[in-house]
Amino acid sequence: MFRVRVRDRLSMKKKVIKYVEKAVAAVAAARGFADVELSEIGIELPREKAFGDFSSNIAMQLAGRWKDNPRKIGAALKDELDKETDLAEVTIAGPGFINMRLTFPCWHQRLQEIIESGADFAQLDYGQGRRVLVEFVSANPTGPLHIGHGRGAAVGDVLARLLTWAGFSVDREYYVNDAGNQMMVLGRSLRWRYLELQGQRQGEIPEGYYQGGYLLDLAKELLADQGAELTAANVDEEDDAGLEFFTKFAADAILAGIRDDLDLFGVGFEHWTSEKKFFTSGLVDDALADLKKKEVLYEEEGATWFASSRFGDEKDRVVVRANGVKTYFASDIAYHREKYERGYDLLIDVWGADHHGYVPRLKAAIEALGHEPESFAAILVQLVSLSRGGTPVAMSTRAGQFITLEEVVREVGKDAARYFFLTRRSDSQLDFDLELAKSKNNDNPVYYAQYAHARICSIFRRAEEEGVKPNCDRASFAASLTLPEELDLIKKLDNFTALLESAARTLELHRITYYLDELAAQLHSYYNRNKVITEDLQVSGDRLLLVGAIRQVIKICLTLLGVSAPEKM
RNA sequence: GGGCAAUUAGCUCAGUUGGAUAGAGUGUUGGCCUCCGAAGCCAAAGGCCGCAGGUUCGAAUCCUGCAUUGCCCGCCA
Known part of the structure; x- marks a missing residue:
């Protein structure tokens, strides 16, 4: 792989900071002050153009420390700054702001640098090649992606693009939640639809089952493809021995659909990681053994607890239930532990904002495992409410009434959908108006x-x-x-x-x-x-x-x- | 009851580390194509930055309290 060369030289702000640092050092020396905390120097873009190109409040900051009038200090700094040929004008204003204006040639040269940098302009070495894993979407394979997932997809994908541009080495990952109860429910729901097609079930699909029409389509597909091969055991609702077949069929098909939808949306992943893998490969046990070694697990009322409250969480959390079943949290600990083992320096998870209460406990686990808490960040993405021409569109996943991401992308286009999702900070609610996003002319x-x-x-x-x-x-x-x-x-x-x-x-x-x-x-x-x-x-x-x-x-x-x-x- | 977040123009929202006269879009009103693309531009009007204290040269921004709203509080995932 080639290494991206950072072609941008100095932004003008950094140049000006250097001039101010130099001036402060000179004035400090003249006044007999040894060390000045130069990191505190603030350079701003003034709101008012009349104030110049850049302005600094350093004289006011130094006033307290040097016990002198800020305007006097400003005047001394101005004498130093006037020596710089790039600065066309330096003035002291208000309570002691130093306003600076750069020469025309200075700006023209900057333009030249920008143009010469070409398509690589503003690539940064901020990340310094550190490895980042951005995990996002990660929707359960129990139904098609809806518009809320679309926002998460846009946020995660653009985050990955931005961090790559900023000098990180980034991978995108989709965590497939293919273990646990909801997968059983999915299997049962498909089985019921399958039996319905054969006339063995009538009426409404039972409460708690997935109601979306996509399962009926899948059942038809199943019947056409291999219906004849199903045995009595497969369809025995009393005994779930044959359930796995339906679960797998549904999950595989739905996941394939999810991939297609994301593809249509311009989002791709380097990794698709299965939750099931963590249970079958013993990685959850490894993680728990690791925590036990670190002495942060204990037994109580038959269950095994992780002492997350020692790391800032509000209370301790169960990792192994009294019935011996490991919790989702346990597998999540194992999952994140494994991410670090794969060599990532920074983990970013994009989650629905309703999971915000989950952040402290995962952070606690990460800390307990010996990693810097700052090496993990959860980006919380708020709900998207859908409307059409100002009137709200009702959405309910359970009832199967929702607008899918695919429908939205086909209706308004990839560009408009992506842009809309990114016009607001991710943790504030967003109203997505289909008519507005679709409008092509105003x-x-x-x-x-x-x-x-x-x-x-x-x-x-x-x-x-x-x-x-x-x-x-x-x-x-x-x-x-x-x-x-x-x-x-x-x-x-x-x-x-x-x-x-x-x-x-x-x-x-x-x-x-x-x-x-x-x-x-x-x-x-x-x-x-x-x-x-x-x-x-x-x-x-x-x-x-x-x-x-x-x-x-x-x-x-x-x-x-x-x-x-x-x-x- | 506890925790997290939010509160800025009629509406939807920006506001870098605390800075000078508070910003945009949209909506309303009124202008601009004999001129490189009017999917554009210009102008006007619109504000107790939720309320009350505190910190300092200086607060929409930091601290405390209160009010309102949303979300979370399972040995579910």
């Missing part, structure tokens, strides 16, 4: 960004017709880009690395869609105000550089989101 947010991309492509097609080319001359590169909105656009592009780093650090994906939306808005606004292709060759050539760089970043964003970047719409 209110749909996904088209806003795609349109910006297509629009730039259109400009380039036009430029080619007119024989105008981007300005590649190093001496005059981008030199005519001096409008405030042009500099704002370069700043926005410059800030992309910081944006991705914060998204990767916090695991918050909505930051990408917000950034993309803002960048597209700036582009549209610029386009409406200024013509890219003009009589002036230098201006046209420079503006093509700028919009070309914007197209590049929009495409990176869309790719990270798994959304297409069309050249025409």
Whole structure:
């Protein structure tokens, strides 16, 4: 495998931090202060453009420590900063903010770096090659994926894309919950449908069984394929000896359907891991033995408990029931233990938000096993409520009345569905309106960004017709880009690395869609105000550089989101 | 009863480590195509950042209490 080279050099912010650090060190030395905690230096993008490109509150921070007036300290720092040739202007404002403005050539050079980085721009070495396992969807193979699973799928997949981009080595994993009671119920439900088809059962399917119509379809399939081969033992409802056949048939078929749906949604997995494997291979026993060795298990009332409360959980949890059956939690401990053994440095689980109470106990287990609690993160994904043109659509998994992911993707398209799921932070509730997501010509947010991309492509097609080319001359590169909105656009592009780093650090994906939306808005606004292709060759050539760089970043964003970047719409 | 989270414009939501005059979309009202794509742009109106205290140069952001809402609290998975 080739190693991805980090092509982005310094973002402007990091450059400015260096200047400020240097100035602080100089002033500190002059005042006889030895060490200053330089990590505390904060550089911000001011809200008001008039304040400059960057601003620092360091003078106010130092004021307390040095027992001096912040504006005085600011003035001393300004004297140092004025020596930097990249800084066009340094001013002290308000209570002691230091506002800095960079020179035009400085920004033009930054644009050049961005363009030269090409499709790799803003790739980070934040992850430093550490191995991450993102586990998501992991829906029980008892029915088709619904829209809630779709959100989890989008979040997990984009998380994996983002972390890969940020320098981690990432694998995606689907944990197949193919052990336990619900699989028995699945088998019984299919068996009942099968018998119904043969006229041996009438009326409503019993309470507690899976009611969805997909089981009836499966039963038909089963009857057509191999119905004749089923023995009396297979269909004996008194004795579950033959149940395994139905369970396996249903689970395999449903899992295959799930794979197809995810494929349609643009989501693939490196690993599909079976829960059953953990019981049959003795991995659960190994994990429990490990915990026992660490002296965090005890017996009480016939059951075996894990002392999770010692690690911050609110109470201890049962791992082996009094009847000798190991709990789901026990297999989950074994599962996560095995993930670490496979060599992953960081585990990320994407769960439904109703599982939030489960986080402390799993974290406790991870800590008890000797791993850093920070090496595990659970991303909680809130429910999706579905509506159509403003009126809610009722959903009930048990009653089998729900809109499947497949239906949604076929109706609104992969791009719109994915984008919609990522416009809000994952732990806040989301209303998904089918009509809105489907609308192709007005209110749909996904088209806003795609349109910006297509629009730039259109400009380039036009430029080619007119024989105008981007300005590649190093001496005059981008030199005519001096409008405030042009500099704002370069700043926005410059800030992309910081944006991705914060998204990767916090695991918050909505930051990408917000950034993309803002960048597209700036582009549209610029386009409406200024013509890219003009009589002036230098201006046209420079503006093509700028919009070309914007197209590049929009495409990176869309790719990270798994959304297409069309050249025409 | 205990725990976790949330509360920002009519509605849906952003708001990096505490920073300067609080942001977007949508909705409402009014403008912009003889001009590179109007799936776009511009402007106006709209706020006790749930309430009350505290911390400090400075709070939507941190702390405490209260109110309201959602979720979780099984030897289920």
